[in-house]
Amino acid sequence: MKTVYYIILLLNIFAMAACSNQGEAATTSMPSSTPEVEATELHAFDADSAYSYVKAQVDMGPRVPGTEAHDRCAKYLAQKLEEFGADSIIMQQGTVTAFDGTKLPITNISARFNSAKPDAKSIVLLAHYDTRPWADEDPDPDNRNTPIDGANDGASGVGVLLEVARQIGLERPGVNVEIFFTDAEDYGSSDGMSEDSWCLGTQYYLDSNPYSDGAPAYGVLLDMVGGKGATFYREQFSELYAKPINDKVWAQAKRAGLSSRFVDRIGGAITDDHLHFIKSRIPVIDIIEMNNVATGSFPPYWHTLGDNMDNIDRGTLGDVGSVVTNLIYSEK
Numbered sequence: 001m002k003t004v005y006y007i008i009l010l011l012n013i014f015a016m017a018a019c020s021n022q023g024e025a026a027t028t029s030m031p032s033s034t035p036e037v038e039a040t041e042l043h044a045f046d047a048d049s050a051y052s053y054v055k056a057q058v059d060m061g062p063r064v065p066g067t068e069a070h071d072r073c074a075k076y077l078a079q080k081l082e083e084f085g086a087d088s089i090i091m092q093q094g095t096v097t098a099f100d101g102t103k104l105p106i107t108n109i110s111a112r113f114n115s116a117k118p119d120a121k122s123i124v125l126l127a128h129y130d131t132r133p134w135a136d137e138d139p140d141p142d143n144r145n146t147p148i149d150g151a152n153d154g155a156s157g158v159g160v161l162l163e164v165a166r167q168i169g170l171e172r173p174g175v176n177v178e179i180f181f182t183d184a185e186d187y188g189s190s191d192g193m194s195e196d197s198w199c200l201g202t203q204y205y206l207d208s209n210p211y212s213d214g215a216p217a218y219g220v221l222l223d224m225v226g227g228k229g230a231t232f233y234r235e236q237f238s239e240l241y242a243k244p245i246n247d248k249v250w251a252q253a254k255r256a257g258l259s260s261r262f263v264d265r266i267g268g269a270i271t272d273d274h275l276h277f278i279k280s281r282i283p284v285i286d287i288i289e290m291n292n293v294a295t296g297s298f299p300p301y302w303h304t305l306g307d308n309m310d311n312i313d314r315g316t317l318g319d320v321g322s323v324v325t326n327l328i329y330s331e332k
Contacts, residue, residue: 043329046163047318054159058309062147064133065104065184074107077181080162084169086111094204099189099197106183108205113168114176121331122176124219127157128185137303149308156226160321167325175331182273195271202273206280218245219284221274225320227299228313230289233267242283252323261319267291
């Protein structure tokens with residue numbers, strides 16, 4: 001994914017203009033609009049467990065589509081979701097064309113929980129599990145054609161959602177939940193101009209009409225949610241097209257005493273998987289680190305060989321996981 005620094009947004013005609021990822025993401029102050037949430041007991045989330053799932057992915061090596069490590073990771077994710085009691089698991093296989101003409105074999109993974117409750121509200125939680133094929137932002141030019149570990153950019157969101165799935169297996173919430181692990185998010189063009197070259201797996205998934213039986217009420221995307229010292233601001237597209245969902249999430253964070261982690265201000269606008277859900281009229285927000293104190297944008301190790309386990313923090317994973325877990329258990 002990359003930051004979009006200027007945008008043209010129309011309610012019925014969705015258009016975006018893109019710039020490069022250099023410079024600071026815009027951040028604006030805003031009055032708090034987070035509603036109060038019901039003071040029920042907070043649901044547990046195991047940060048150590050989430051960390052172990054991140055490490056398991058990284059230990060497989062870079063998960064670039066078309067590689068053995070990628071295929072092993074897809075099977076691992078499906079196995080864990082089955083172990084956690086998913087009602088159904090769909091491994092959607094297909095081929096997409098990358099910006100450079102490369103044909104990428106992809107596998108999207110969708111697991112449904114509580115599908116026996118057709119009248120209940122449905123929520124989709126998603127993260128991408130593929131990794132960047134090139135460390136194109138690495139400070140050493142000799143490293144820029146090397147695949148990255150993707151500990152934060154990919155594995156962190158997946159690790160959190162695997163632990164959410166485990167919690168659902170232990171105690172079902174009152175809503176239907178889809179855990180969606182999307183593929184080929186990070187194979188996009190780095191020239192700053194090809195917005196549709198990113199998030200290829202999500203585009204493929206949504207083009208297949210997966211919600212013919214009814215779309216989710218809303219969704220939450222997790223991307224780069226494990227970095228040390230990470231803070232999360234309201235992403236601009238999320239705020240414009242899914243503000244009530246942002247409000248729910250930031251309210252949960254406030255209730256849990258995590259307002260320093262979930263800063264109630266608007267950050268940058270991000271090209272990411274949530275945009276394609278929004279285009280499909282499904283309000284999905286993006287929880288993503290995009291206001292790093294060292295860069296004003298993504299973390300300094302973004303798309304470099306430094307995106308490894310050394311930069312993953314259990315505390316960050318636990319805080320994000322706790323907010324998301326308590327969000328779904330607060331729904332009726």
